[in-house]
Amino acid sequence: MAFSNEIAEYKNIIISNICDNYELIRLIDEKYVDNTTQAPVNSYELIHKKIFPYYYNPSAITEAISFIIIKIDTPKVESKLIKDMSITITVVSNQDIMEVDYGTGTRIDQMGVCIDKLFNGRDDLGFGYLELASNYESSLDTVHRCREMKFKVNEFNDIRSSL
Amino acid sequence: MNGFEKMKLRTSISGNSIRNEKILDSRYALSQDNENDPSYCNTFFRWIAGEESHVGEQIHPRIYGRKASSDRIEQKIQTLYEEITNIGDLFFDEKDGSYWICTEIFNMNEISWNGKLIKCNYTLTFQNSTGTILSYPCITSDKTFSEDENTIITLGANKKSVLLPFDDNTKLLEVGNRMYVDKRDNPTPYQIIGDIDTTTYNYGDKGLIYFIMQQDTSNHPNDRPDLGICGYIEPNSSNTGNTVNVNIICSSSSFNNKIKLGVTYNFIASITDVDGNPVASVDPEFSMDTNYSGLLVLTDNNNGTCNIKVNSSASSLVSKQVVLTCIENVSGQSASTTLTIAALY
Numbered sequence: 053m054a055f056s057n058e059i060a061e062y063k064n065i066i067i068s069n070i071c072d073n074y075e076l077i078r079l080i081d082e083k084y085v086d087n088t089t090q091a092p093v094n095s096y097e098l099i100h101k102k103i104f105p106y107y108y109n110p111s112a113i114t115e116a117i118s119f120i121i122i123k124i125d126t127p128k129v130e131s132k133l134i135k136d137m138s139i140t141i142t143v144v145s146n147q148d149i150m151e152v153d154y155g156t157g158t159r160i161d162q163m164g165v166c167i168d169k170l171f172n173g174r175d176d177l178g179f180g181y182l183e184l185a186s187n188y189e190s191s192l193d194t195v196h197r198c199r200e201m202k203f204k205v206n207e208f209n210d211i212r213s214s215l
Numbered sequence: 216m217n218g219f220e221k222m223k224l225r226t227s228i229s230g231n232s233i234r235n236e237k238i239l240d241s242r243y244a245l246s247q248d249n250e251n252d253p254s255y256c257n258t259f260f261r262w263i264a265g266e267e268s269h270v271g272e273q274i275h276p277r278i279y280g281r282k283a284s285s286d287r288i289e290q291k292i293q294t295l296y297e298e299i300t301n302i303g304d305l306f307f308d309e310k311d312g313s314y315w316i317c318t319e320i321f322n323m324n325e326i327s328w329n330g331k332l333i334k335c336n337y338t339l340t341f342q343n344s345t346g347t348i349l350s351y352p353c354i355t356s357d358k359t360f361s362e363d364e365n366t367i368i369t370l371g372a373n374k375k376s377v378l379l380p381f382d383d384n385t386k387l388l389e390v391g392n393r394m395y396v397d398k399r400d401n402p403t404p405y406q407i408i409g410d411i412d413t414t415t416y417n418y419g420d421k422g423l424i425y426f427i428m429q430q431d432t433s434n435h436p437n438d439r440p441d442l443g444i445c446g447y448i449e450p451n452s453s454n455t456g457n458t459v460n461v462n463i464i465c466s467s468s469s470f471n472n473k474i475k476l477g478v479t480y481n482f483i484a485s486i487t488d489v490d491g492n493p494v495a496s497v498d499p500e501f502s503m504d505t506n507y508s509g510l511l512v513l514t515d516n517n518n519g520t521c522n523i524k525v526n527s528s529a530s531s532l533v534s535k536q537v538v539l540t541c542i543e544n545v546s547g548q549s550a551s552t553t554l555t556i557a558a559l560y
């Protein structure tokens with residue numbers, strides 16, 4: 053891919069994988085999973101509601117929810133052929149619902165585990181393997197706690213190198 | 216996929232042989248320069264004829280070699296290799312509202328499709344056995360149809376030749392069927408006579424159907440010139456005499472007729488009688504008017520439900536439409552719904 057077409061393509065892949073992951077969707081909103089079959093149900097309806105392909109400003113949220121925000125950057129262009137891609141997936145939760153009555157860890161800890169399992173080491177984004185570069189726990193505002201996970205991978209820069 | 220696998224993929228994508236590489240390079244060169252040529256036409260669409268005829272996907276052809284003769288207008292077409300074209304395909308030119316039938320097509324060394332289109336001069340309207348009204352742009356003339364101008368014969372008085380695409384609807388036309396082939400407010404009905412030719416132009420996946428019609432001067436009380444239908448029958452009055460209502464429902468309650476890339480949608484056939492009660496002993500079957508060269512997959516679960524999924528990488532299909540149809544085979548009743556392909560986010 054080139055000409056930044058990969059940004060939309062990466063987000064498509066990331067969002068598709070998130071929507072198809074039962075454990076992650078269960079942590080975001082239990083109404084969108086079937087616990088009997090352990091499968092997501094109509095989870096794509098969470099896109100732009102609790103799965104955002106951009107850095108959503110949580111100040112407008114009035115209810116206690118958890119959500120995921122995604123951003124993709126090109127922090128460095130190595131050469132005409134190669135550029136660095138940085139994928140930042142931030143799992144966010146209102147502090148009032150951080151406690152989860154199953155699994156180990158807080159809600160954002162468990163969501164972070166799901167994200168790590170889904171994306172760390174996969175090789176269908178860019179070329180080479182997607183690497184987890186950092187994983188920080190932080191806050192977005194006074195009530196929203198988050199875990200910001202950055203992944204990095206190389207991508208083609210020049211169209212003559214595109215597949 | 217590791218680095219070696221990616222290298223093999225890259226090699227196969229660029230062509231496993233010199234011939235393949237030249238073919239792929241030629242396709243690429245054509246696609247890059249296609250829209251820069253003055254002959255490029257950006258108003259050409261496939262036409263989906265039959266029930267609820269509508270515009271299909273846009274194609275990106277070059278149009279050239281326009282010619283007019285005493286009984287036809289034709290033009291040559293070149294399309295990109297991905298835009299597969301068959302003899303019998305119908306097209307709509309949005310620029311002037313004209314319809315065209317493909318009567319010749321050649322696969323030019325796997326680089327492009329080159330062929331010939333003939334302009335349709337009439338839209339034939341008729342009903343199938345269940346009363347569904349079907350319409351097909353066609354070529355009609357007072358002469359026989361032939362590519363060789365030396366073998367064209369002028370038909371006798373009160374006769375017309377009709378050339379149509381061959382498909383599941385037109386193949387059911389029979390000798391004796393009556394249709395209007397006249398633009399006037401009080402049109403003249405014609406009747407199919409002689410042999411219906413389905414083999415002379417039987418090329419590719421579709422082909423053409425050809426027959427001769429003769430003026431029918433007899434009175435028929437069910438003729439409806441206002442609808443353009445001879446021998447009109449009320450829809451839903453099928454041969455079985457059973458009247459059922461068919462509806463297509465999506466299992467997602469918030470469905471808005473948009474199908475997103477990469478998402479599987481489940482549809483259910485709701486088949487009820489006139490009182491709204493479910494009907495037993497039904498045999499629903501789902502189909503689509505196009506699958507966009509396999510990028511759109513319909514799986515009929517054979518239990519009154521089906522799944523539809525658009526390939527997650529098929530971003531070129533965003534905003535395109537597809538018609539999902541459910542036919543209940545016992546009663547012959549059917550329902551259709553138009554779905555629009557949308558991006559995932």
